Amino acid sequence: MDKQRPACLFGSDLKGKRQKITKTHTLAPVLSLEDVPVVIPHPNYFAIGSSDKPAGYFKDKEVLVEYQVRGMEWHLKNIPDDYVPYIMPWHGTGIVPSMFGAEIHYPDNKADDPSIKGPCLSSIDDIAKLKVPNPYKDGLMPLVLDIMDYAVKYTDSPVGLTDMQSPLDCATLMAGHSNLCLWMYDDPAAVKALFDIITETIIVNVKAQKKVTGDSLEENQGLQGVWAPKGIGIWLSDDDAVLLSPEFYEQFEVPAVSRIFKTFGKGILHYCGDNTNKLKIFKKIENLAAINTCCMGDFKLIKDIQEVFEYKLPVIMQESAPLDIAYYYDHLFAELKNMNGIISAPWVTEDIVLKRDGGTTSVFRDPLVAAKEIVARVRRNTKLMLERKSTLLASYPVLPGDGVKNT
Numbered sequence: 001m002d003k004q005r006p007a008c009l010f011g012s013d014l015k016g017k018r019q020k021i022t023k024t025h026t027l028a029p030v031l032s033l034e035d036v037p038v039v040i041p042h043p044n045y046f047a048i049g050s051s052d053k054p055a056g057y058f059k060d061k062e063v064l065v066e067y068q069v070r071g072m073e074w075h076l077k078n079i080p081d082d083y084v085p086y087i088m089p090w091h092g093t094g095i096v097p098s099m100f101g102a103e104i105h106y107p108d109n110k111a112d113d114p115s116i117k118g119p120c121l122s123s124i125d126d127i128a129k130l131k132v133p134n135p136y137k138d139g140l141m142p143l144v145l146d147i148m149d150y151a152v153k154y155t156d157s158p159v160g161l162t163d164m165q166s167p168l169d170c171a172t173l174m175a176g177h178s179n180l181c182l183w184m185y186d187d188p189a190a191v192k193a194l195f196d197i198i199t200e201t202i203i204v205n206v207k208a209q210k211k212v213t214g215d216s217l218e219e220n221q222g223l224q225g226v227w228a229p230k231g232i233g234i235w236l237s238d239d240d241a242v243l244l245s246p247e248f249y250e251q252f253e254v255p256a257v258s259r260i261f262k263t264f265g266k267g268i269l270h271y272c273g274d275n276t277n278k279l280k281i282f283k284k285i286e287n288l289a290a291i292n293t294c295c296m297g298d299f300k301l302i303k304d305i306q307e308v309f310e311y312k313l314p315v316i317m318q319e320s321a322p323l324d325i326a327y328y329y330d331h332l333f334a335e336l337k338n339m340n341g342i343i344s345a346p347w348v349t350e351d352i353v354l355k356r357d358g359g360t361t362s363v364f365r366d367p368l369v370a371a372k373e374i375v376a377r378v379r380r381n382t383k384l385m386l387e388r389k390s391t392l393l394a395s396y397p398v399l400p401g402d403g404v405k406n407t
Helices: 014-025 060-080 095-099 124-129 140-152 167-175 177-186 188-213 239-242 247-265 274-281 300-308 325-335 369-384
Strands: 232-239 266-272 288-294 315-317 342-344
Touching: 014 342, 060 140, 095 140, 095 167, 095 177, 095 188, 124 177, 140 188, 140 315, 140 342, 167 177, 167 188, 167 239, 167 247, 177 188, 177 239, 188 232, 188 247, 188 288, 232 288, 239 266, 247 266, 247 274, 274 300, 288 300, 300 325, 325 369
Parallel strands: 232 266, 266 288, 288 315, 315 342
Antiparallel strands: none
């Protein structure tokens, strides 16, 4: 990083983009094809699916910040979307578990991310020995804070929170999925204590990060590349929600997430997959500002969220960008009845694409071409909905690597 030269954001209309996203979060009526924000987070901060992450990306703060700043500049010059850049101090999803002693694995493959080697709790009795760790001394948090401090000093870019795994996600990493589920049956009081200490750790970590970034408790630059308006101070990734019954989710996770969201104003909940059986339980999460979800090609899931929340909650549709862009967005929009509060934000990577069956495959493509096609397709479908035209879904050819029959 050239320490004499701050990040140049090329005079982009970031104010206008922020206003559009803020307006969407208020559920303002969609009156034009430009009113639905389209955000293409590329280049991505994570390594999976990338072909250009530099050596030292995870351990050298200068390398990480330099890569992300140059990516911001490239994006703002080339992709006509609603992206509002911020630096993401990324170090994988095991930050909280690392603070409790979980060992971190650094991959040999540069197109992969750090992860934990295994659980750090060997028995349910270990829970009673846990203490809230120190974000300035324990695990990966000191490295994360150092990256953030460097970014604040040497760029003009906002700096977002590091990866925010939910209490449930952290608990499964620390205990192992099978153990945690069994412990919920065998000793719910001990599991409640585990969730409590993880929740307090997340709150302590976020407060430490905000001291570095200068953000207020109720301010957060965004979730996984998608900027968030003021008043939303936190986001949580709750992908393991799909593993739990609605009853267990309500018993253990809802109180923990509610406490975190209330501490930081409001929060956005992310998850991938089908949580239809828990949508009514999600409504019990206090101070929930929006749901960010990857429907993984099951288009009805977005409509289900809108209907259960009575079209009163913003939905951020975030997915690995599909291989067949026309097929995906034409079918997705065909399920939607209301565009108010909708943000489309697919990840575009060089060699991971979403298939029609919801799985992914490796197919190299030009991310700029894909990004521009997605923006155009979303706006085309928004225009069709505004014109109240019903679209006849055509027969879409199977693309190489998809392997799914025409529907």
